[in-house]
Amino acid sequence: MAQPITLQDIYAARARIAGLARRTPLMPSPSLGRLLGGEVRLKLETMQDIGAFKIRGAANHILDLSPAERRRGVVTVSTGNHGRAVASAASASGVPAVVCLSRLAPAVKVAAIEALGAAVRIVGDSQDEAEVEALRLVADEDMVYVNPFDDPHVIAGQGTIGIELLEDFPALETAIVPLSGGGLIGGIALALKAAAPNVRVIGVSMQRGAAMIESLRAGRPTVVSELPTLADSLGGGIGLTNRYTFALVRDLVDATVQVSEAEISAAMRHAYREERLILEGGGAVGIAAVLAGRIADAGRTAIVLSGRNVDMELFTRIVTGDPSALPG
Numbered sequence: 001m002a003q004p005i006t007l008q009d010i011y012a013a014r015a016r017i018a019g020l021a022r023r024t025p026l027m028p029s030p031s032l033g034r035l036l037g038g039e040v041r042l043k044l045e046t047m048q049d050i051g052a053f054k055i056r057g058a059a060n061h062i063l064d065l066s067p068a069e070r071r072r073g074v075v076t077v078s079t080g081n082h083g084r085a086v087a088s089a090a091s092a093s094g095v096p097a098v099v100c101l102s103r104l105a106p107a108v109k110v111a112a113i114e115a116l117g118a119a120v121r122i123v124g125d126s127q128d129e130a131e132v133e134a135l136r137l138v139a140d141e142d143m144v145y146v147n148p149f150d151d152p153h154v155i156a157g158q159g160t161i162g163i164e165l166l167e168d169f170p171a172l173e174t175a176i177v178p179l180s181g182g183g184l185i186g187g188i189a190l191a192l193k194a195a196a197p198n199v200r201v202i203g204v205s206m207q208r209g210a211a212m213i214e215s216l217r218a219g220r221p222t223v224v225s226e227l228p229t230l231a232d233s234l235g236g237g238i239g240l241t242n243r244y245t246f247a248l249v250r251d252l253v254d255a256t257v258q259v260s261e262a263e264i265s266a267a268m269r270h271a272y273r274e275e276r277l278i279l280e281g282g283g284a285v286g287i288a289a290v291l292a293g294r295i296a297d298a299g300r301t302a303i304v305l306s307g308r309n310v311d312m313e314l315f316t317r318i319v320t321g322d323p324s325a326l327p328g
């Protein structure tokens, strides 16, 4: 791993992002506690203004730019929660931001990112072509690239969740965290293992296209094919030149679990009916792992509910049990 990230970096992130990211509630879930045979609490990252935790990492990166970097501006390619987070943190701190999208990006997403104050640049017919344009802006126009997960500031920002978990639940024994590129779980595991080494950290991905879990099995960053999934915010690769998160997850995460599309939809339904929460698929995988009986001996448990940005027409079909809501 390149330059290590420390607990001190995570505390520094917490102070830096306090004006842009909320300290979110940790809500007890008696129904999941009964199922798991322990006390269960839910970390509501759904309550961030952008509807997902990614504001923590993006804000930590953007608020720590030098004056020269602020003038150069930031660029990213994500259409999802990271794109929203970068747009929102950049506009709140007066930094120009460009989000590169392909022609396939739905108009609603383009409008949402523009509404958050970022410039949208539409290029090519795929995410890859959009990425080429983003990297060109970095090379030719000297813009600062904000990687969605493999970046020390982003990891430290997401790690602030770990500090909050221990403050609100000092007896915590197990943390269950959604896993994609590994910035979220990497930061949380760093904070937890530094302050409370006995806490177990469990990562949860979907069965379809879990790049980090396949990479762990292969022993190195690996490409997986992307498949449609309800957990769309967990899709995408970890980068063949991964610098931070692969090693962090390999070294600090105790176990990983994978959940099916039916299990993710059951978890979204459970969260809505029993907890009165709207979750996107990626935000529901921790609950899915518990409901599916894949978590044993967890004891006092926190489940990170990472986001709520789901299309409401799809959400309605899922919570009413419409089988057409599952990807084929």
Ligand SMILES: *Cc1c(COP(=O)(O)O)cnc(C)c1O
Pocket: 052, 053, 054, 080, 081, 082, 148, 149, 178, 179, 180, 181, 182, 183, 184, 185, 233, 234, 280, 282, 283, 306, 307, 308
């Ligand atoms: C990005 C994201 C994740 C995964 O975070 P990584 O740092 O890529 O592992 C989980 N849930 C939601 C809602 C996300 O947007």
